[in-house]
Amino acid sequence: MKLHIDIEKKLGAFSLQVKADVSCERTGILGESGSGKSTLMHLVSGLMQPDKGEIILDDQCLFSSFKKNNISAEQRRIAIVFQQAMLFPHLSVKANLLYGFKRCHTENRLIKPETLIDLLKLQPLLQRGVEHLSGGEKQRVALGRAVLANPRLLLMDEPLSALDDTLRFQIIPYLRSVSEELRIPYLFISHSLTEMQLMTDQILEIKNGRCINETTAEQLARNRMAQSPNGYINLLHLSNPQQESGLYTYKWGSNTLFVSAGKHAEQSLFELSSREIILFKKHPEAISARNLLDCRVAEMFDSDGRVGVVLSANGEKLVAEIVRQAADELNITIGSTLFAAIKASSFRRLA
Amino acid sequence: MLLAPEDITAIWLSIKVALTATALSLPFGFTVAWLIVFKPFRGKVLLEVLVNLPLTLPPVVIGFFLLLLLGKNGWIGKLLAESGITLIFTWKAAVIASATVGLPLLVRSIRIGMESIDRQLIDASRTLGAHWYDTLFTIILPLSLRGILAGSSLMFARSLGEFGATIIVAGNIPGITQTIPLAIYDYASSPSSTTMALSLCMVSVLISVSVLFLHEWLTRKLDRSRAL
Structure with missing residues (x-):
């Protein structure tokens, strides 16, 4: 066309x-x-x-x-x-x-x-x-x-x-x-x-x-990530839900995610704000967040003083948002490995 | 209820005149309403004024103008006379008088019906490949049916009651052009015929009530068929 x-x-x-x-x-x-x-x-x-x-x-x-x-x-x-x-x-x-x-x-x-x-x-x-x-x-x-x-x-x-x-x-x-x-x-x-x-x-x-x-x-x-009240919205197609101790587990590629607002449907669409993701340079010993993904930094971009970190978790892409100071302190560069922590309640089911 | 044979003729003539006037005015009224609602053109205001004029003019004035137009020496009357057609003082003149007086009511009702159609429905039909005449018959006409029904009922009722214009162009000839109102007028002039006048009044009420019921019934039927 x-x-x-x-x-x-x-x-x-x-x-x-x-x-x-x-x-x-x-x-x-x-x-x-x-x-x-x-x-x-x-x-x-x-x-x-x-x-x-x-x-x-x-x-x-x-x-x-x-x-x-x-x-x-x-x-x-x-x-x-x-x-x-x-x-x-x-x-x-x-x-x-x-x-x-x-x-x-x-x-x-x-x-x-x-x-x-x-x-x-x-x-x-x-x-x-x-x-x-x-x-x-x-x-x-x-x-x-x-x-x-x-x-x-x-x-x-x-x-x-x-x-x-x-x-x-x-x-x-x-x-x-x-x-x-x-x-x-x-x-x-x-x-x-x-x-x-x-x-x-x-x-x-x-x-x-x-x-x-x-x-x-x-x-x-x-x-628009920095100005938007919700940051960058990650849209995740999750599948194969299983109920487990009050939470749902979903398959996201080869990853498994814990989600609070799950549903018994083969496939569901979830949104996750870039601001709901906390990055760790090393594996945290104890953490309340139910999801801890081992990621590699695939890409980084600037958005009005904020840094968007494009993470790859076993091939699945996710954008996290941090301030420039945090990026410098953690010494994040493309290719570096990070742990991304996400609370099960941070996922919002859209469909 | 007392009815003389010529009263029965007057009743049938009234119904015939009202039905014919409504039927003849419908296509014209629908076209005029469609032009006013959907077509932008110069002189639209003039058309609206002309269509609504009979609503504000005394019917006798309309009758007089019609007489001037349709009479032997009138613009249209002369032409018709050459073809051997005479309208004045026939039931057809009564139809023309009723149609002229009732048209504004018909156009108004259809127009209200058409104005309630969402323009995007027409846009949708056009983008789905319907030409203007296709949209007119498959979208505008069916969606204006309520207005058409209301307008037809109003026009029929108005035609039944038409007096001033009719008496001038059609006269008051018993058995030929005498409709219910004209017959009542005749009876009312003579004090001994009050009962006869009252009988015709009752018939008039009966016909009007029947028309209103028919209108209500058809409207509900239409609504039910849409709701399915």
């Missing part, structure tokens, strides 16, 4: 001026509320027309003020998953799902309804009215409806922001499957860095209607 955007749009006192080339299949558009993310999405989808400039998707000119060309939204094959699911309330789940599919040319119907219904586990919902679905179910149907239109590009406009934390992280695997299993490139719009870390490989950062940065979620999380 190649998307070239060079557009200008004035909306009252707000003006959007974005120039960007996107080639990554999983791209995020990150910005605060009112930064112009949704306007950009409307312009790319054709729901709004730029004042000036051009938008080119895979060598097809979607809009050009110079060539006086403007392909309408219904012909662009760019589907949207909205913040609110926006399911058609007078149609059943099945009719909603097939709305775009029926309007898609036969030669473009690469994704079949059966495949998608299986992938998103929608079979039990098919005959239901959309008013009877939960927030998460609605969003899954909305995703399915957009994907079944067989779009060339999928725009996800803060699709998780209307959901609570638990549902949000339950939906993410479904959203990811769009790219991983169905190979549909997407632009994921959000103001949450954690969502960006899970959903994207590249990020366009938007501020006051301008694209101020092209980066990755990882890089942004590192840059």
Whole structure:
């Protein structure tokens, strides 16, 4: 997927001026509320027309003020998953799902309804009215409806922001499957860095209607580590839980972790703040923290006077945050070995 | 309840006029409401004023304008006369009078229905490949049904009660253009016919109540079908 955007749009006192080339299949558009993310999405989808400039998707000119060309939204094959699911309330789940599919040319119907219904586990919902679905179910149907239109590009406009934390992280695997299993490139719009870390490989950062940065979620999380109230958020996919004396043990690669807030599910996603990790140069004799990982320093980075220490525990990566003084005292360098202590209660289960 | 044979004719004529006026106005009213709600264009305010004008004008004034337009020497009347069509003083004139007077109510109700549709639903249908006419029939029309139902009921009821414009363009000819209100007017002019007038009033109430019940029933049915 190649998307070239060079557009200008004035909306009252707000003006959007974005120039960007996107080639990554999983791209995020990150910005605060009112930064112009949704306007950009409307312009790319054709729901709004730029004042000036051009938008080119895979060598097809979607809009050009110079060539006086403007392909309408219904012909662009760019589907949207909205913040609110926006399911058609007078149609059943099945009719909603097939709305775009029926309007898609036969030669473009690469994704079949059966495949998608299986992938998103929608079979039990098919005959239901959309008013009877939960927030998460609605969003899954909305995703399915957009994907079944067989779009060339999928725009996800803060699709998780209307959901609570638990549902949000339950939906993410479904959203990811769009790219991983169905190979549909997407632009994921959000103001949450954690969502960006899970959903994207590249990020366009938007501020006051301008694209101020092209980066990755990882890089942004590192840059923001010192200012962020929670530091750098490590996202850990843990598996194979076992209950043991009031705690859960999880497999993390070849490591074993003790976690307080566990759950009997094959796989779970946990977050761990970089500030919850204490580093020791030598093995501490006695410690209350239940997890003590033998690590090697793989990388180090600066973030506004703080030092991010990227640890490798049997190949699994973890970022710890320490002050510069501590880094100097412990004489931490790349390749040095450390012990990382983490309390079992420091892990927060997301899904 | 006392009803003369010409009263029965007046009742049927009233229902026929009200039904025809509602049916003929529906597509027009729906299109006007759609234009006002969804289409940006110059002169929208003028269209809104024109559509709502019959609501503020006395019906007699509307009837008089219609007479000028549809009469033998009127702009439209002349053209119709050349094709051998006469409208004035026929039941069709009563339909036109009712349609003109009731249209603002119909448009208002449909408009309220359309304005309650979330614009993102329309955006969603467009990005899913639906052209404007497709969106109109598959999203806007079904989601405006409540407004259409309410507007149709209002318009039907208003047509049943239409008097001022009808008497001017259709006259008050028993068996031909005399509707319930015109017949009541005739009875009310003579003190000996109070019972007959009252009977027709009761019929009028009965029809109106039935229409309101039908409206409620259809609305609930619509809501139930959505809730499934």
